Amino acid sequence: MSDIPSLSEIIFYILRRGLYHTLLLTALGLLIGFILGISLALIRLYGAKELAWFSSGYEKLFRGIPLIVLIYVFAFGLPDIFWYIDPLELRLGGVVLALSLRSAAYQSQIFRGAILSVNPGQMEAARALGMKGSQAFRHVVMPQALRLAVPSWSNEYAVVIKDSSFASAIGIIELTQAAYFVSVSFQEIWALSYLILAILYFLFTYPITRIFGERQSKKLKKFGMGGG
Amino acid sequence: MQVLKGISFELGEGEVKVVFGPSGSGKSTLLRCINMLNPPDKGEVYLRGENITDPEVNINAMRARIGMVFQHFNLFAHLKAIDNVSIGLRRVRGFPKEEAREKALEVLQTVKMEKWADHYPAELSGGQQQRVGIARALAMDPDVILFDEPTSALDPELIGEVLQVMLDLAKAGTTMIVVTHEMGFAKAVASEMIFLGDGVIIESGTPEHFFISPKSERVKKFLQQLDILYGSHEKLLK
Ligand SMILES: Nc1ncnc2c1ncn2[C@@H]1O[C@H](COP(=O)(O)OP(=O)(O)OP(=O)(O)O)[C@@H](O)[C@H]1O
Ligand SMILES: [Mg+2]
Numbered sequence: 135m136s137d138i139p140s141l142s143e144i145i146f147y148i149l150r151r152g153l154y155h156t157l158l159l160t161a162l163g164l165l166i167g168f169i170l171g172i173s174l175a176l177i178r179l180y181g182a183k184e185l186a187w188f189s190s191g192y193e194k195l196f197r198g199i200p201l202i203v204l205i206y207v208f209a210f211g212l213p214d215i216f217w218y219i220d221p222l223e224l225r226l227g228g229v230v231l232a233l234s235l236r237s238a239a240y241q242s243q244i245f246r247g248a249i250l251s252v253n254p255g256q257m258e259a260a261r262a263l264g265m266k267g268s269q270a271f272r273h274v275v276m277p278q279a280l281r282l283a284v285p286s287w288s289n290e291y292a293v294v295i296k297d298s299s300f301a302s303a304i305g306i307i308e309l310t311q312a313a314y315f316v317s318v319s320f321q322e323i324w325a326l327s328y329l330i331l332a333i334l335y336f337l338f339t340y341p342i343t344r345i346f347g348e349r350q351s352k353k354l355k356k357f358g359m360g361g362g
Numbered sequence: 363m364q365v366l367k368g369i370s371f372e373l374g375e376g377e378v379k380v381v382f383g384p385s386g387s388g389k390s391t392l393l394r395c396i397n398m399l400n401p402p403d404k405g406e407v408y409l410r411g412e413n414i415t416d417p418e419v420n421i422n423a424m425r426a427r428i429g430m431v432f433q434h435f436n437l438f439a440h441l442k443a444i445d446n447v448s449i450g451l452r453r454v455r456g457f458p459k460e461e462a463r464e465k466a467l468e469v470l471q472t473v474k475m476e477k478w479a480d481h482y483p484a485e486l487s488g489g490q491q492q493r494v495g496i497a498r499a500l501a502m503d504p505d506v507i508l509f510d511e512p513t514s515a516l517d518p519e520l521i522g523e524v525l526q527v528m529l530d531l532a533k534a535g536t537t538m539i540v541v542t543h544e545m546g547f548a549k550a551v552a553s554e555m556i557f558l559g560d561g562v563i564i565e566s567g568t569p570e571h572f573f574i575s576p577k578s579e580r581v582k583k584f585l586q587q588l589d590i591l592y593g594s595h596e597k598l599l600k
Binding site for chain 1: 397399422423424425426427428429430432434436437438439440449450453454482483484498502
C-alpha cells in the first residue's frame with residue numbers, strides 16, 4: 135500500500151487481516167463462557183451452599199475487573215508458565231481466557247435469570263406427570279430457559295465481539311489492529327479507517343441483536359413464555 | 363401454618379368426588395397433598411392399597427398414575443398440543459416416539475382437539491388449552507384424575523366445552539376428584555360432594571343432599587351465593 139487506497143481496498147484489507155482473529159476470539163469467548171456460565175448458573179441455583187457461594191463470588195469478581203486488566207494478567211502471566219508454547223498462541227489464549235472467564239460471569243446471570251423466569255407451573259405440571267426433577271428440568275424448564283435467554287445472550291454476543299478489540303492492545307491482529315495499521319500507513323485517512331472500522335463492528339452486531347434480541351422478545355411474549 | 367385438619371375420605375373406582383368451598387379453604391392444598399406436590403406433614407394417602415406418603419415409595423411412579431388438571435392449564439409453552447400430550451408417555455412411560463404420537467392423537471380426539479394437534483398453547487383459546495390439559499392427564503391412563511378449578515380461569519362462553527369433556531369422562535367411568543363451583547356438573551355426575559371450610563370437611567353428601575337439604579347454615583349461604591354469581595349450568599346438562 136503506497137498510493138492512497140480506495141474505500142473498498144481499505145475495507146477488504148481490514149477484513150482480510152483482522153476478521154479471522156476477531157471471529158475466533160468472539161466464538162471461543164462466547165462458547166467457553168457459555169459452558170462455564172451455564173454451569174455456574176446451575177451451581178448457584180441448585181448446588182450446595184458452599185458451591186453457590188463460590189459461583190456468586192466468581193460472578194462478582196469477574197464483573198468487577200476491567201477486561202484490559204484481565205487480558206494483561208492472562209496474556210503476560212501465562213507465558214511464564216507455558217514457556218514452551220508459541221508466544222503468539224499464548225497471547226491469543228490469554229485473551230480467550232480473559233474474554234470467556236468474564237463472559238461466563240455475565241452468562242451465568244443470564245441463564246440463572248432465564249431459568250428463574252420459567253413459570254413455576256411448568257415444573258409442577260411436569261412433576262405431576264411423574265417426571266423426575268432432572269427430567270422435568272431437561273425436557274421442560276431448560277428448553278424454555280434457553281429460549282428466554284436468547285435476547286440477553288445476543289446482547290452478550292455484541293459485548294464480546296466489541297470487547298475482542300482489546301486484543302489489539304497486546305498486538306493481536308484483529309479488526310481494530312488492522313484498522314490501526316491502515317491509519318498509520320496512510321495518515322491522511324486515519325479518521326476514515328476508524329470510521330470504516332466502526333461501521334464494520336456495527337454491521338456485525340446490530341442485525342444480530344435486532345433479530346435475536348427484539349424479534350425473539352416479541353416471539354417469547356406471544357408464546358406466553360416467562361413471567362408468571 | 364396448618365392448612366388441612368382431620369380430612370379423611372375414600373374414593374371408589376369410577377366415582378366422581380366434587381370438592382367445593384370458599385377461597386383459601388384448602389381445596390388446592392388437598393389435591394396437591396394427594397399427588398404429593400405439597401407432601402402433607404401428617405396423614406396418609408393410599409392409591410389402590412399403596413401408601414403414597416411412605417417415603418420409601420417411588421413418588422414419580424405414583425404421580426404417573428394420578429392425573430392433574432390445573433386451573434391455569436400449565437401447558438408446556440414450548441411444545442405443540444400433541445407433544446404436550448405425548449411427553450409423559452415418552453419420558454415417563456417409555457413409549458417409542460411413534461407410538462406415543464399415535465396414542466396422543468387418539469386422546470386428543472376424545473377431547474375433540476385433534477385438529478389442533480400441531481398448534482402451540484399460545485395459539486389456542488383457554489377452553490382449548492384446558493382440553494389439551496385434560497388430554498395430557500388422560501393419556502397416562504391414570505387411576506384417578508385431579509381437577510383444580512378447571513373452568514374458573516375461563517371466559518364464560520368457553521366453560522361449556524370443557525365441562526362437556528369432563529362430563530363425558532365421568533360418564534365413561536373415569537375416577538375423578540374435581541374442585542369446582544360448577545354445581546350443574548356436580549349435580550349431574552358427583553357421587554359425593556365435600557364442602558371444605560377452613561381446612562376441615564364441614565359437610566359431605568350426595569348432590570341431592572346438598573341441593574335439597576343442606577344442614578349447615580354456611581353451606582346454605584355459600585350455595586345461594588354461587589347461584590347468584592354463576593347462575594346454574596343446568597342448561598348444559600339437558
Ligand atoms: N405454599 C404455601 N405456603 C403457605 N401457605 C399456603 C401455601 N399455599 C397455600 N397456602 C395457604 O393455605 C390455605 C389454603 O390455600 P389453598 O390454595 O389450598 O386454598 P383454595 O381452597 O384452593 O383457595 P382458592 O379457591 O383461592 O384456590 C390458604 O390460607 C393459603 O394462604
Ligand atoms: Mg385453589
